[in-house]
Amino acid sequence: MTRQQIQEFEQLQQHLRQAVVTTDAWAGEIKTVAGVDVAYEKGSDTLIAAVAVLDAHTLALREVVSFRGEATFPYIPGLFSFRELPAVLQALEKLPQAPDLVVCDGQGLAHPRRFGLACHLGVATGIPTIGCAKTRLLGEYQPLAPSRGSYAELVDNGEVVGRALRTQTDKNPVFVSVGHNISLETATEWVLRLTPLYRLPETTRAADHAVNTLLRATSASKDEDDSAKASL
């Protein structure tokens, strides 16, 4: 990927970011919350994207859909969404009913151009999205209390781009930021609601589990193919 091409994608992000909405832009009640995750097969660029839909009230798993394909874009930190979004969209299309809210495994506005994966997915689908990353990409934050629920603003260039949120007492915080059609305050509430037992949201855990199960299943059948070919 040339520097020229990278700049073109960065400009595309600058353009698309203008469509991001940072208020609670939905009507009615959130009944389903989905988590999305992507995993890669070790050597190749073959990937599997999974969407796990949970009941927003009970957090019970309702449905899982997935898509297996090839990554067509390299991994570049600031252009992460261009790598994973296509596969995620293909998986989402398999759902008979779109979820009311999606929690992404990555950043939303807490991004160099304020357009992380969660924003990209939200703008592409219109679905409210939250970015909930395990690690920080940018920004600074003050020390936060050790108790679950405490948080500190994530500031980048004098701008609040998200929050470092403690979802479990004495465990490292997660980094929450607005994706699309939701406020930072509401996004924080949802992430807390989704983390009654673990550091990561149940949505992310369900999607991660699904993706790894599928990865094992496909690599196992691939081994069968290989041994079958070897025995010929």
Add this chain to the structure above:
DNA sequence: GCGACAG
């Protein structure tokens, strides 16, 4: 120039 850099 050097290091850092969501997954």
Add this chain to the structure above:
DNA sequence: ATCTTGTCGC
């Protein structure tokens, strides 16, 4: 993300 064993703890 992925490569990887044992180990400490509930």
